Amino acid sequence: MVVGDVTTGTEVLVIGAGPGGYVAAIRAAQKGLDTTLVEKDAYGGACLNRGCIPSKALITGSGLAHEAGNAEFMGVHADPAVDMGKMVEWKDGVVDGLTSGVEKLCKANGVNLVAGTASFTGENTVRVAHGGEGQGSETLSFEHAVVATGSRPVQIPGFDFAEDHVWSSAEALDAETVPDRLGVVGGGYIGMELATTYAKLGADVTVVEMLDDILDPYEDDVKRIVRKRAEELGVEFHFGEGASEWSEAPDGGYLLHTETEAGDESTYGVDRILVAVGRQPVTDGLDPGAAGIETDDRGFVETDDRTRTAVEHIHAVGDVAGDPMLAHAASNEGIVAAEVIAGEPAALDRQAVPAAVFTDPEIGTVGMTEADAEDAGFDPVVGQMPFNASGRAMTTGHTEGFVRIVADEEAGFVLGAQIVGPEASELIAEVALAIEMGATLEDVAATVHTHPTLAEAVMEAAENARGQAIHTLNR
């Protein structure tokens, strides 16, 4: 519908076509709302183009090459060579397939697609600047909006992503060749996934991390398994050191300079430097203030449990709305936003958002740790099953790690799980459902689990918490 002479109107305007925005737009259209999705760059956002998907493709490729090259113990002799250009080309094909799929799904559901950068000009209007300079712009009026503008990598002083040898995760996922030596600044999940990938591709990887361990939010025994394995892959860690600057080395490479809190300095010879120290919200150009939307001191848009900003008819979802800054959280929030706008009784009442780290081995977690449960006032009981006692794990050759399940002692309700090991990212799904359903340890244990599978370890961990595991000793 055309309102006035220059303004096009839409019931729902979604800004940003990442996993938050495109999902919100599709669901809004499914609910019969006239929906417009504005994207300035590429469908699928960071996740499909520079995040989740390309990283997992390279993890698969590097993982297969590494595994095949180290399988003499099972009678498989191979000496794989990796063609990085070809691997990245394959990855690009996967990304293209998915991003064009997103575009098609939007259209099939009746979403109006607009290419351009949206800026608020009021509580019910945005201006959309098309493409580059002089490409013109249009004004769009809306009844409801969903801000889903995502996040970008944080840059640190002295390390400019414009330099060829300074990489953000985006460049690390688009390399034409594998650098001989890769310095990684930051041992968070993105740094660790890429450090593992490049180590398997043959690079000498050095990780510098300000804190005293990798993967800050995880428990010590979880971190230890991933760190030990990375060390086996040749990754060198330097903890308690912050990256201060880089300089050119006489050998043609670079020196990565670090400094401890006490002022001790070190340098590491590298060829590329990946800076992965976090992500910050994208609101520049958006002018949220023009609509009356507030951001916190780190730039995130504040929202309530219906994903509404302070301006009730404008929602914000995904990374721009802050933690947990995960693609599936963004999508879940996008669905809630669309349903709230459609007048449905939706809310962010999820009990738990699972998270995975695709290191070697993988980590999958959901809900509460034992410490979380105590803090929340539960009397937690914990059960564990090591993968080295799992028949399925043994037959895959991957026996590192464990499933830990946390429950409420009194009623037996499952509260959380920490899984580190093969397919941890997949195994966590069952526990997420258990938590949402209010399942007890008994329910999980009484569910017949296929033999031989890794998922049996979830059942065994539940039995262990009840003091009656079969395949591991009970405390």
Added chain:
Amino acid sequence: MVVGDVTTGTEVLVIGAGPGGYVAAIRAAQKGLDTTLVEKDAYGGACLNRGCIPSKALITGSGLAHEAGNAEFMGVHADPAVDMGKMVEWKDGVVDGLTSGVEKLCKANGVNLVAGTASFTGENTVRVAHGGEGQGSETLSFEHAVVATGSRPVQIPGFDFAEDHVWSSAEALDAETVPDRLGVVGGGYIGMELATTYAKLGADVTVVEMLDDILDPYEDDVKRIVRKRAEELGVEFHFGEGASEWSEAPDGGYLLHTETEAGDESTYGVDRILVAVGRQPVTDGLDPGAAGIETDDRGFVETDDRTRTAVEHIHAVGDVAGDPMLAHAASNEGIVAAEVIAGEPAALDRQAVPAAVFTDPEIGTVGMTEADAEDAGFDPVVGQMPFNASGRAMTTGHTEGFVRIVADEEAGFVLGAQIVGPEASELIAEVALAIEMGATLEDVAATVHTHPTLAEAVMEAAENARGQAIHTLNR
């Protein structure tokens, strides 16, 4: 406790240390019962020694070799060579680790282990013959018994497993070399798993099957995907043909002779013949009749929903008690038997027993198909998500297959799922829990699933059944 002079007594006697028996024994001991486990051969039964575990080890090894050798599309160039002797050695190490683990777990839980063959001599006694001839025997009296004597491969006329070139699944899992040409009689799950394994190891595999397709109990679209992939791997299928005999071929190999129902004969040149046409219960030597236990006309022991035979204090579990003849069903029955004996309100009230086939791709199923649901009087609604629309599947390079979920239209209760595709054996666990919990499609859809994972396809299938999938078109 010693009862009389030659008779040792036990509260619970378990016969057979496969996944039915050893699990029953451990749980009975955990319940404080004096428990004795008699095994004539090897701890872990068919499953650990000649079934689930060794087959999955060879599936991993052959799969890795094949995958690495066919990954140019993702930039990985390798030309793997398989050392079959070494692969079998690795497999043996995995088996040894697990079987000695079972022995240790039994002991740690206080189970008395007795080596020998048990035969009933009455309602409360067995004679246990130790080892070979002249090794002596003892009489054991018991208050309760659990028969868990398992099953063995069915032999067909004309194909004697004693011949070197006629294999049962046991020999196929213990080969020193890969035969150039392998004939497989029977396209059930064991035949198909091994046909795929040997095709990947480089054998020319020919499958003859009396029925007109592989994997009889599965739906057509599930079978088709597995059959098509096997054909791509070079497996040749001949349906509607029964194996009649073998003969020596002039070239030093053998001819596998088949016959159709109409009497048409064919021959196929092979070097080894694997006969995998089913499994039959093991009760010979056991003399169940001496205890008053009845077997049906196929030799299976009949039991009720408390795993009790017609003789109330004697239970039977696992393959010897009939369908579904799966290791995890055996273990679940073993637990129920032990708990019933311990006086607990346990019963075989599982809503669904999942099953997996470890072909390429895998199959995982649980509960009802659409047709089952109709037969049971439900008004089923079905949702599907193809893996070629899954971001995670694309990043693994494996996009064949789908997740299908079946639910009750009215209340939305999840009734079953059929999954064919990567990690189907693991993904089915979540749906099994959904079924046991009485979860609805909405419950599964509202549970946040980690991105990017294959498990998201379960959520998408649930949304598809509700007409609001995001990543696939809704009907």
Added chain:
Amino acid sequence: ESEPDTPSGRTFAPPSARRLARELGVDVAAVDGSGPGGRVTEADVRAHAEGGAAASGGGSDGDAPTPRPA
């Protein structure tokens, strides 16, 4: 008492509720479920038991074996 309103007498209840029903001698199929679609919870089973399990017409005392085809 309500009849099971799902086909095949199927009652939707988690394993823990089914176990509790057997423990209390309640026929789970005779319990009024308070959950979505009539899903039976542990609390429903307890309420049914306290509200006079004797009245449950199902005839099951939780201990009657049913035949299982071999």
